[in-house]
Amino acid sequence: MFPFNFEWIWDMSHLVFMGGLWFALTILGLGMAYCIIKAVIDTAQGKGGGHH
Amino acid sequence: MDDALFPKGVKRCPLPEFLMKLGPVVALLIWGVVAMLMCWIKGLNQTNMNDAYGFAAWIWADLTVIALGGGAFFTGFLRYLIGKEKLKNIINFAVLIGFICYSSALLILAIDIGQPLRGWFIFWHANVHSMLTEVAFCLTCYFGVLTIEYLPLVLENRQIDRVPFFHNLTHHMHEVMPLFAATGAFLSFFHQGSLGGVAGVLFGRPFAFREGLFIWPWTFFLFTWSAAAYGPCFTIMLAKITEKVTGKRLIKDDVYDLLAKIAGWMMATYIVAKIIDTWYWATVTAPARGMTFMQFYSNNPLYGIWILILEIVIGGVIPAAILLTRKGRNTPFALMTAVVLGVIGVCVNRWVMVLQTLAVPVLPFEGWPMYYPSWQEVATTLLPVAYGIILVAFSYRYLPVFPQEAELNPIVSEPAAPPAPAPDTDAEPADAELSPAQA
Numbered sequence: 001m002f003p004f005n006f007e008w009i010w011d012m013s014h015l016v017f018m019g020g021l022w023f024a025l026t027i028l029g030l031g032m033a034y035c036i037i038k039a040v041i042d043t044a045q046g047k048g049g050g051h052h
Numbered sequence: 053m054d055d056a057l058f059p060k061g062v063k064r065c066p067l068p069e070f071l072m073k074l075g076p077v078v079a080l081l082i083w084g085v086v087a088m089l090m091c092w093i094k095g096l097n098q099t100n101m102n103d104a105y106g107f108a109a110w111i112w113a114d115l116t117v118i119a120l121g122g123g124a125f126f127t128g129f130l131r132y133l134i135g136k137e138k139l140k141n142i143i144n145f146a147v148l149i150g151f152i153c154y155s156s157a158l159l160i161l162a163i164d165i166g167q168p169l170r171g172w173f174i175f176w177h178a179n180v181h182s183m184l185t186e187v188a189f190c191l192t193c194y195f196g197v198l199t200i201e202y203l204p205l206v207l208e209n210r211q212i213d214r215v216p217f218f219h220n221l222t223h224h225m226h227e228v229m230p231l232f233a234a235t236g237a238f239l240s241f242f243h244q245g246s247l248g249g250v251a252g253v254l255f256g257r258p259f260a261f262r263e264g265l266f267i268w269p270w271t272f273f274l275f276t277w278s279a280a281a282y283g284p285c286f287t288i289m290l291a292k293i294t295e296k297v298t299g300k301r302l303i304k305d306d307v308y309d310l311l312a313k314i315a316g317w318m319m320a321t322y323i324v325a326k327i328i329d330t331w332y333w334a335t336v337t338a339p340a341r342g343m344t345f346m347q348f349y350s351n352n353p354l355y356g357i358w359i360l361i362l363e364i365v366i367g368g369v370i371p372a373a374i375l376l377t378r379k380g381r382n383t384p385f386a387l388m389t390a391v392v393l394g395v396i397g398v399c400v401n402r403w404v405m406v407l408q409t410l411a412v413p414v415l416p417f418e419g420w421p422m423y424y425p426s427w428q429e430v431a432t433t434l435l436p437v438a439y440g441i442i443l444v445a446f447s448y449r450y451l452p453v454f455p456q457e458a459e460l461n462p463i464v465s466e467p468a469a470p471p472a473p474a475p476d477t478d479a480e481p482a483d484a485e486l487s488p489a490q491a
Contacts (some may be wrong), residue, residue, distance in 0.1 A: 001178050017189070021175070024193040026233050032200065032226050039221035048216035048223070052398040 367397015
């Protein structure tokens with residue numbers, strides 16, 4: 001649910017619940033985006049020979 | 053046949069043998085899928101749920117697998133946030149078990165809601181006054197975390213790891229893992245707690261109702277606590293079973309010892325809190341609502357005082373006492389007994405909080421409605437078990453789930469063949485008469 005949905009009310013319950021959901025999803029999304037971008041850059045630079 | 057996919061330095065059985073051993077499990081899986089399709093196609097009339105039991109076997113299974121899957125978040129918390137480095141040797145397995153438990157919980161919920169195509173309603177048309185909304189949010193997000201934690205393990209497969217992009221991605225995911233682990237611990241704290249909170253706020257059900265702190269009943273904290281205590285027990289239990297099935301040692305004893313010790317302390321403190329909670333509920337909370345303690349445990353064919361003893365003493369006090377002693381942790385039989393009793397204890401706790409809560413009559417003219425699951429409910433509850441065994445089997449075969457396996461089970465190279473006798477230069481070569489193809 002987003003603030004532009006007809007069911008949305010600007011109260012503490014909506015802010016806490018939906019804010020918490022977006023917060024968690026944003027952290028996961030940004031974390032994964034960081035990993036993917038770094039991996040793409042490293043691969044383009046020729047790093048990663050298949051050994052840790 | 054598939055040797056190239058095995059982790060480095062380990063031995064696996066031939067593929068046909070592996071697939072044949074999975075046969076009975078696949079049969080169980082198919083049975084569960086048939087029952088699941090019946091529930092989706094014909095509807096929830098395939099279950100024995102009724103007006104008295106809106107929550108039944110599925111919700112019990114849900115709460116139980118979520119508690120047992122708590123080993124993933126708590127082990128991750130200890131490894132990445134507290135810095136217990138030794139646990140890096142069991143964290144992969146804990147994540148795998150957590151992934152199976154949470155995907156199973158979501159699968160069961162998808163069957164339970166009757167119309168899975170409307171599953172997204174809970175996010176779009178959220179009831180922000182319901183603890184179950186918070187559970188749904190946290191459960192879904194945490195499943196995302198577990199997927200992210202499981203992904204590097206998949207990418208570390210010997211062949212996938214050769215692809216530079218996947219190798220780099222795995223490397224960077226390991227770097228960011230503490231962030232994901234912290235997010236997972238945060239999400240777990242709330243959804244484990246809210247599952248307990250759902251029971252605790254039922255003021256019309258004196259068996260479950262509890263007072264608490266601010267908006268949270270004591271059951272909120274007890275559920276989180278119990279998941280952190282019993283989840284690692286389930287991880288240890290399954291690791292030991294995997295060792296038995298494979299006939300190999302997969303994790304060193306000091307790793308088991310550390311995790312069991314922490315689980316023991318968590319369990320001991322939890323069980324003290326649980327006993328205090330039960331005593332206060334029996335003497336203050338329930339009487340204030342017109343009920344006596346024994347009314348909850350009499351005049352019915354199933355729920356006697358035995359269930360309370362099974363949950364708290366046999367499934368709580370005894371395993372905690374075993375795990376707190378070094379001798380108990382280091383004796384294989386005692387350790388296994390403790391973790392099995394612990395798992396039974398948390399299963400009974402979740403059963404009581406879901407099903408006994410609904411069974412206890414709350415009006416003077418009511419009796420105890422009894423419930424037994426239909427075969428479709430049993431089959432769909434066993435479906436995740438079959439799926440879990442298959443995923444553990446494939447992960448064990450192809451992924452480096454146990455980092456200590458190669459060290460604990462060195463492959464003994466075959467003795468060198470005796471030196472061949474010197475060729476007799478005068479003799480005619482044995483294959484002189486043979487065609488090139490025959491030779």
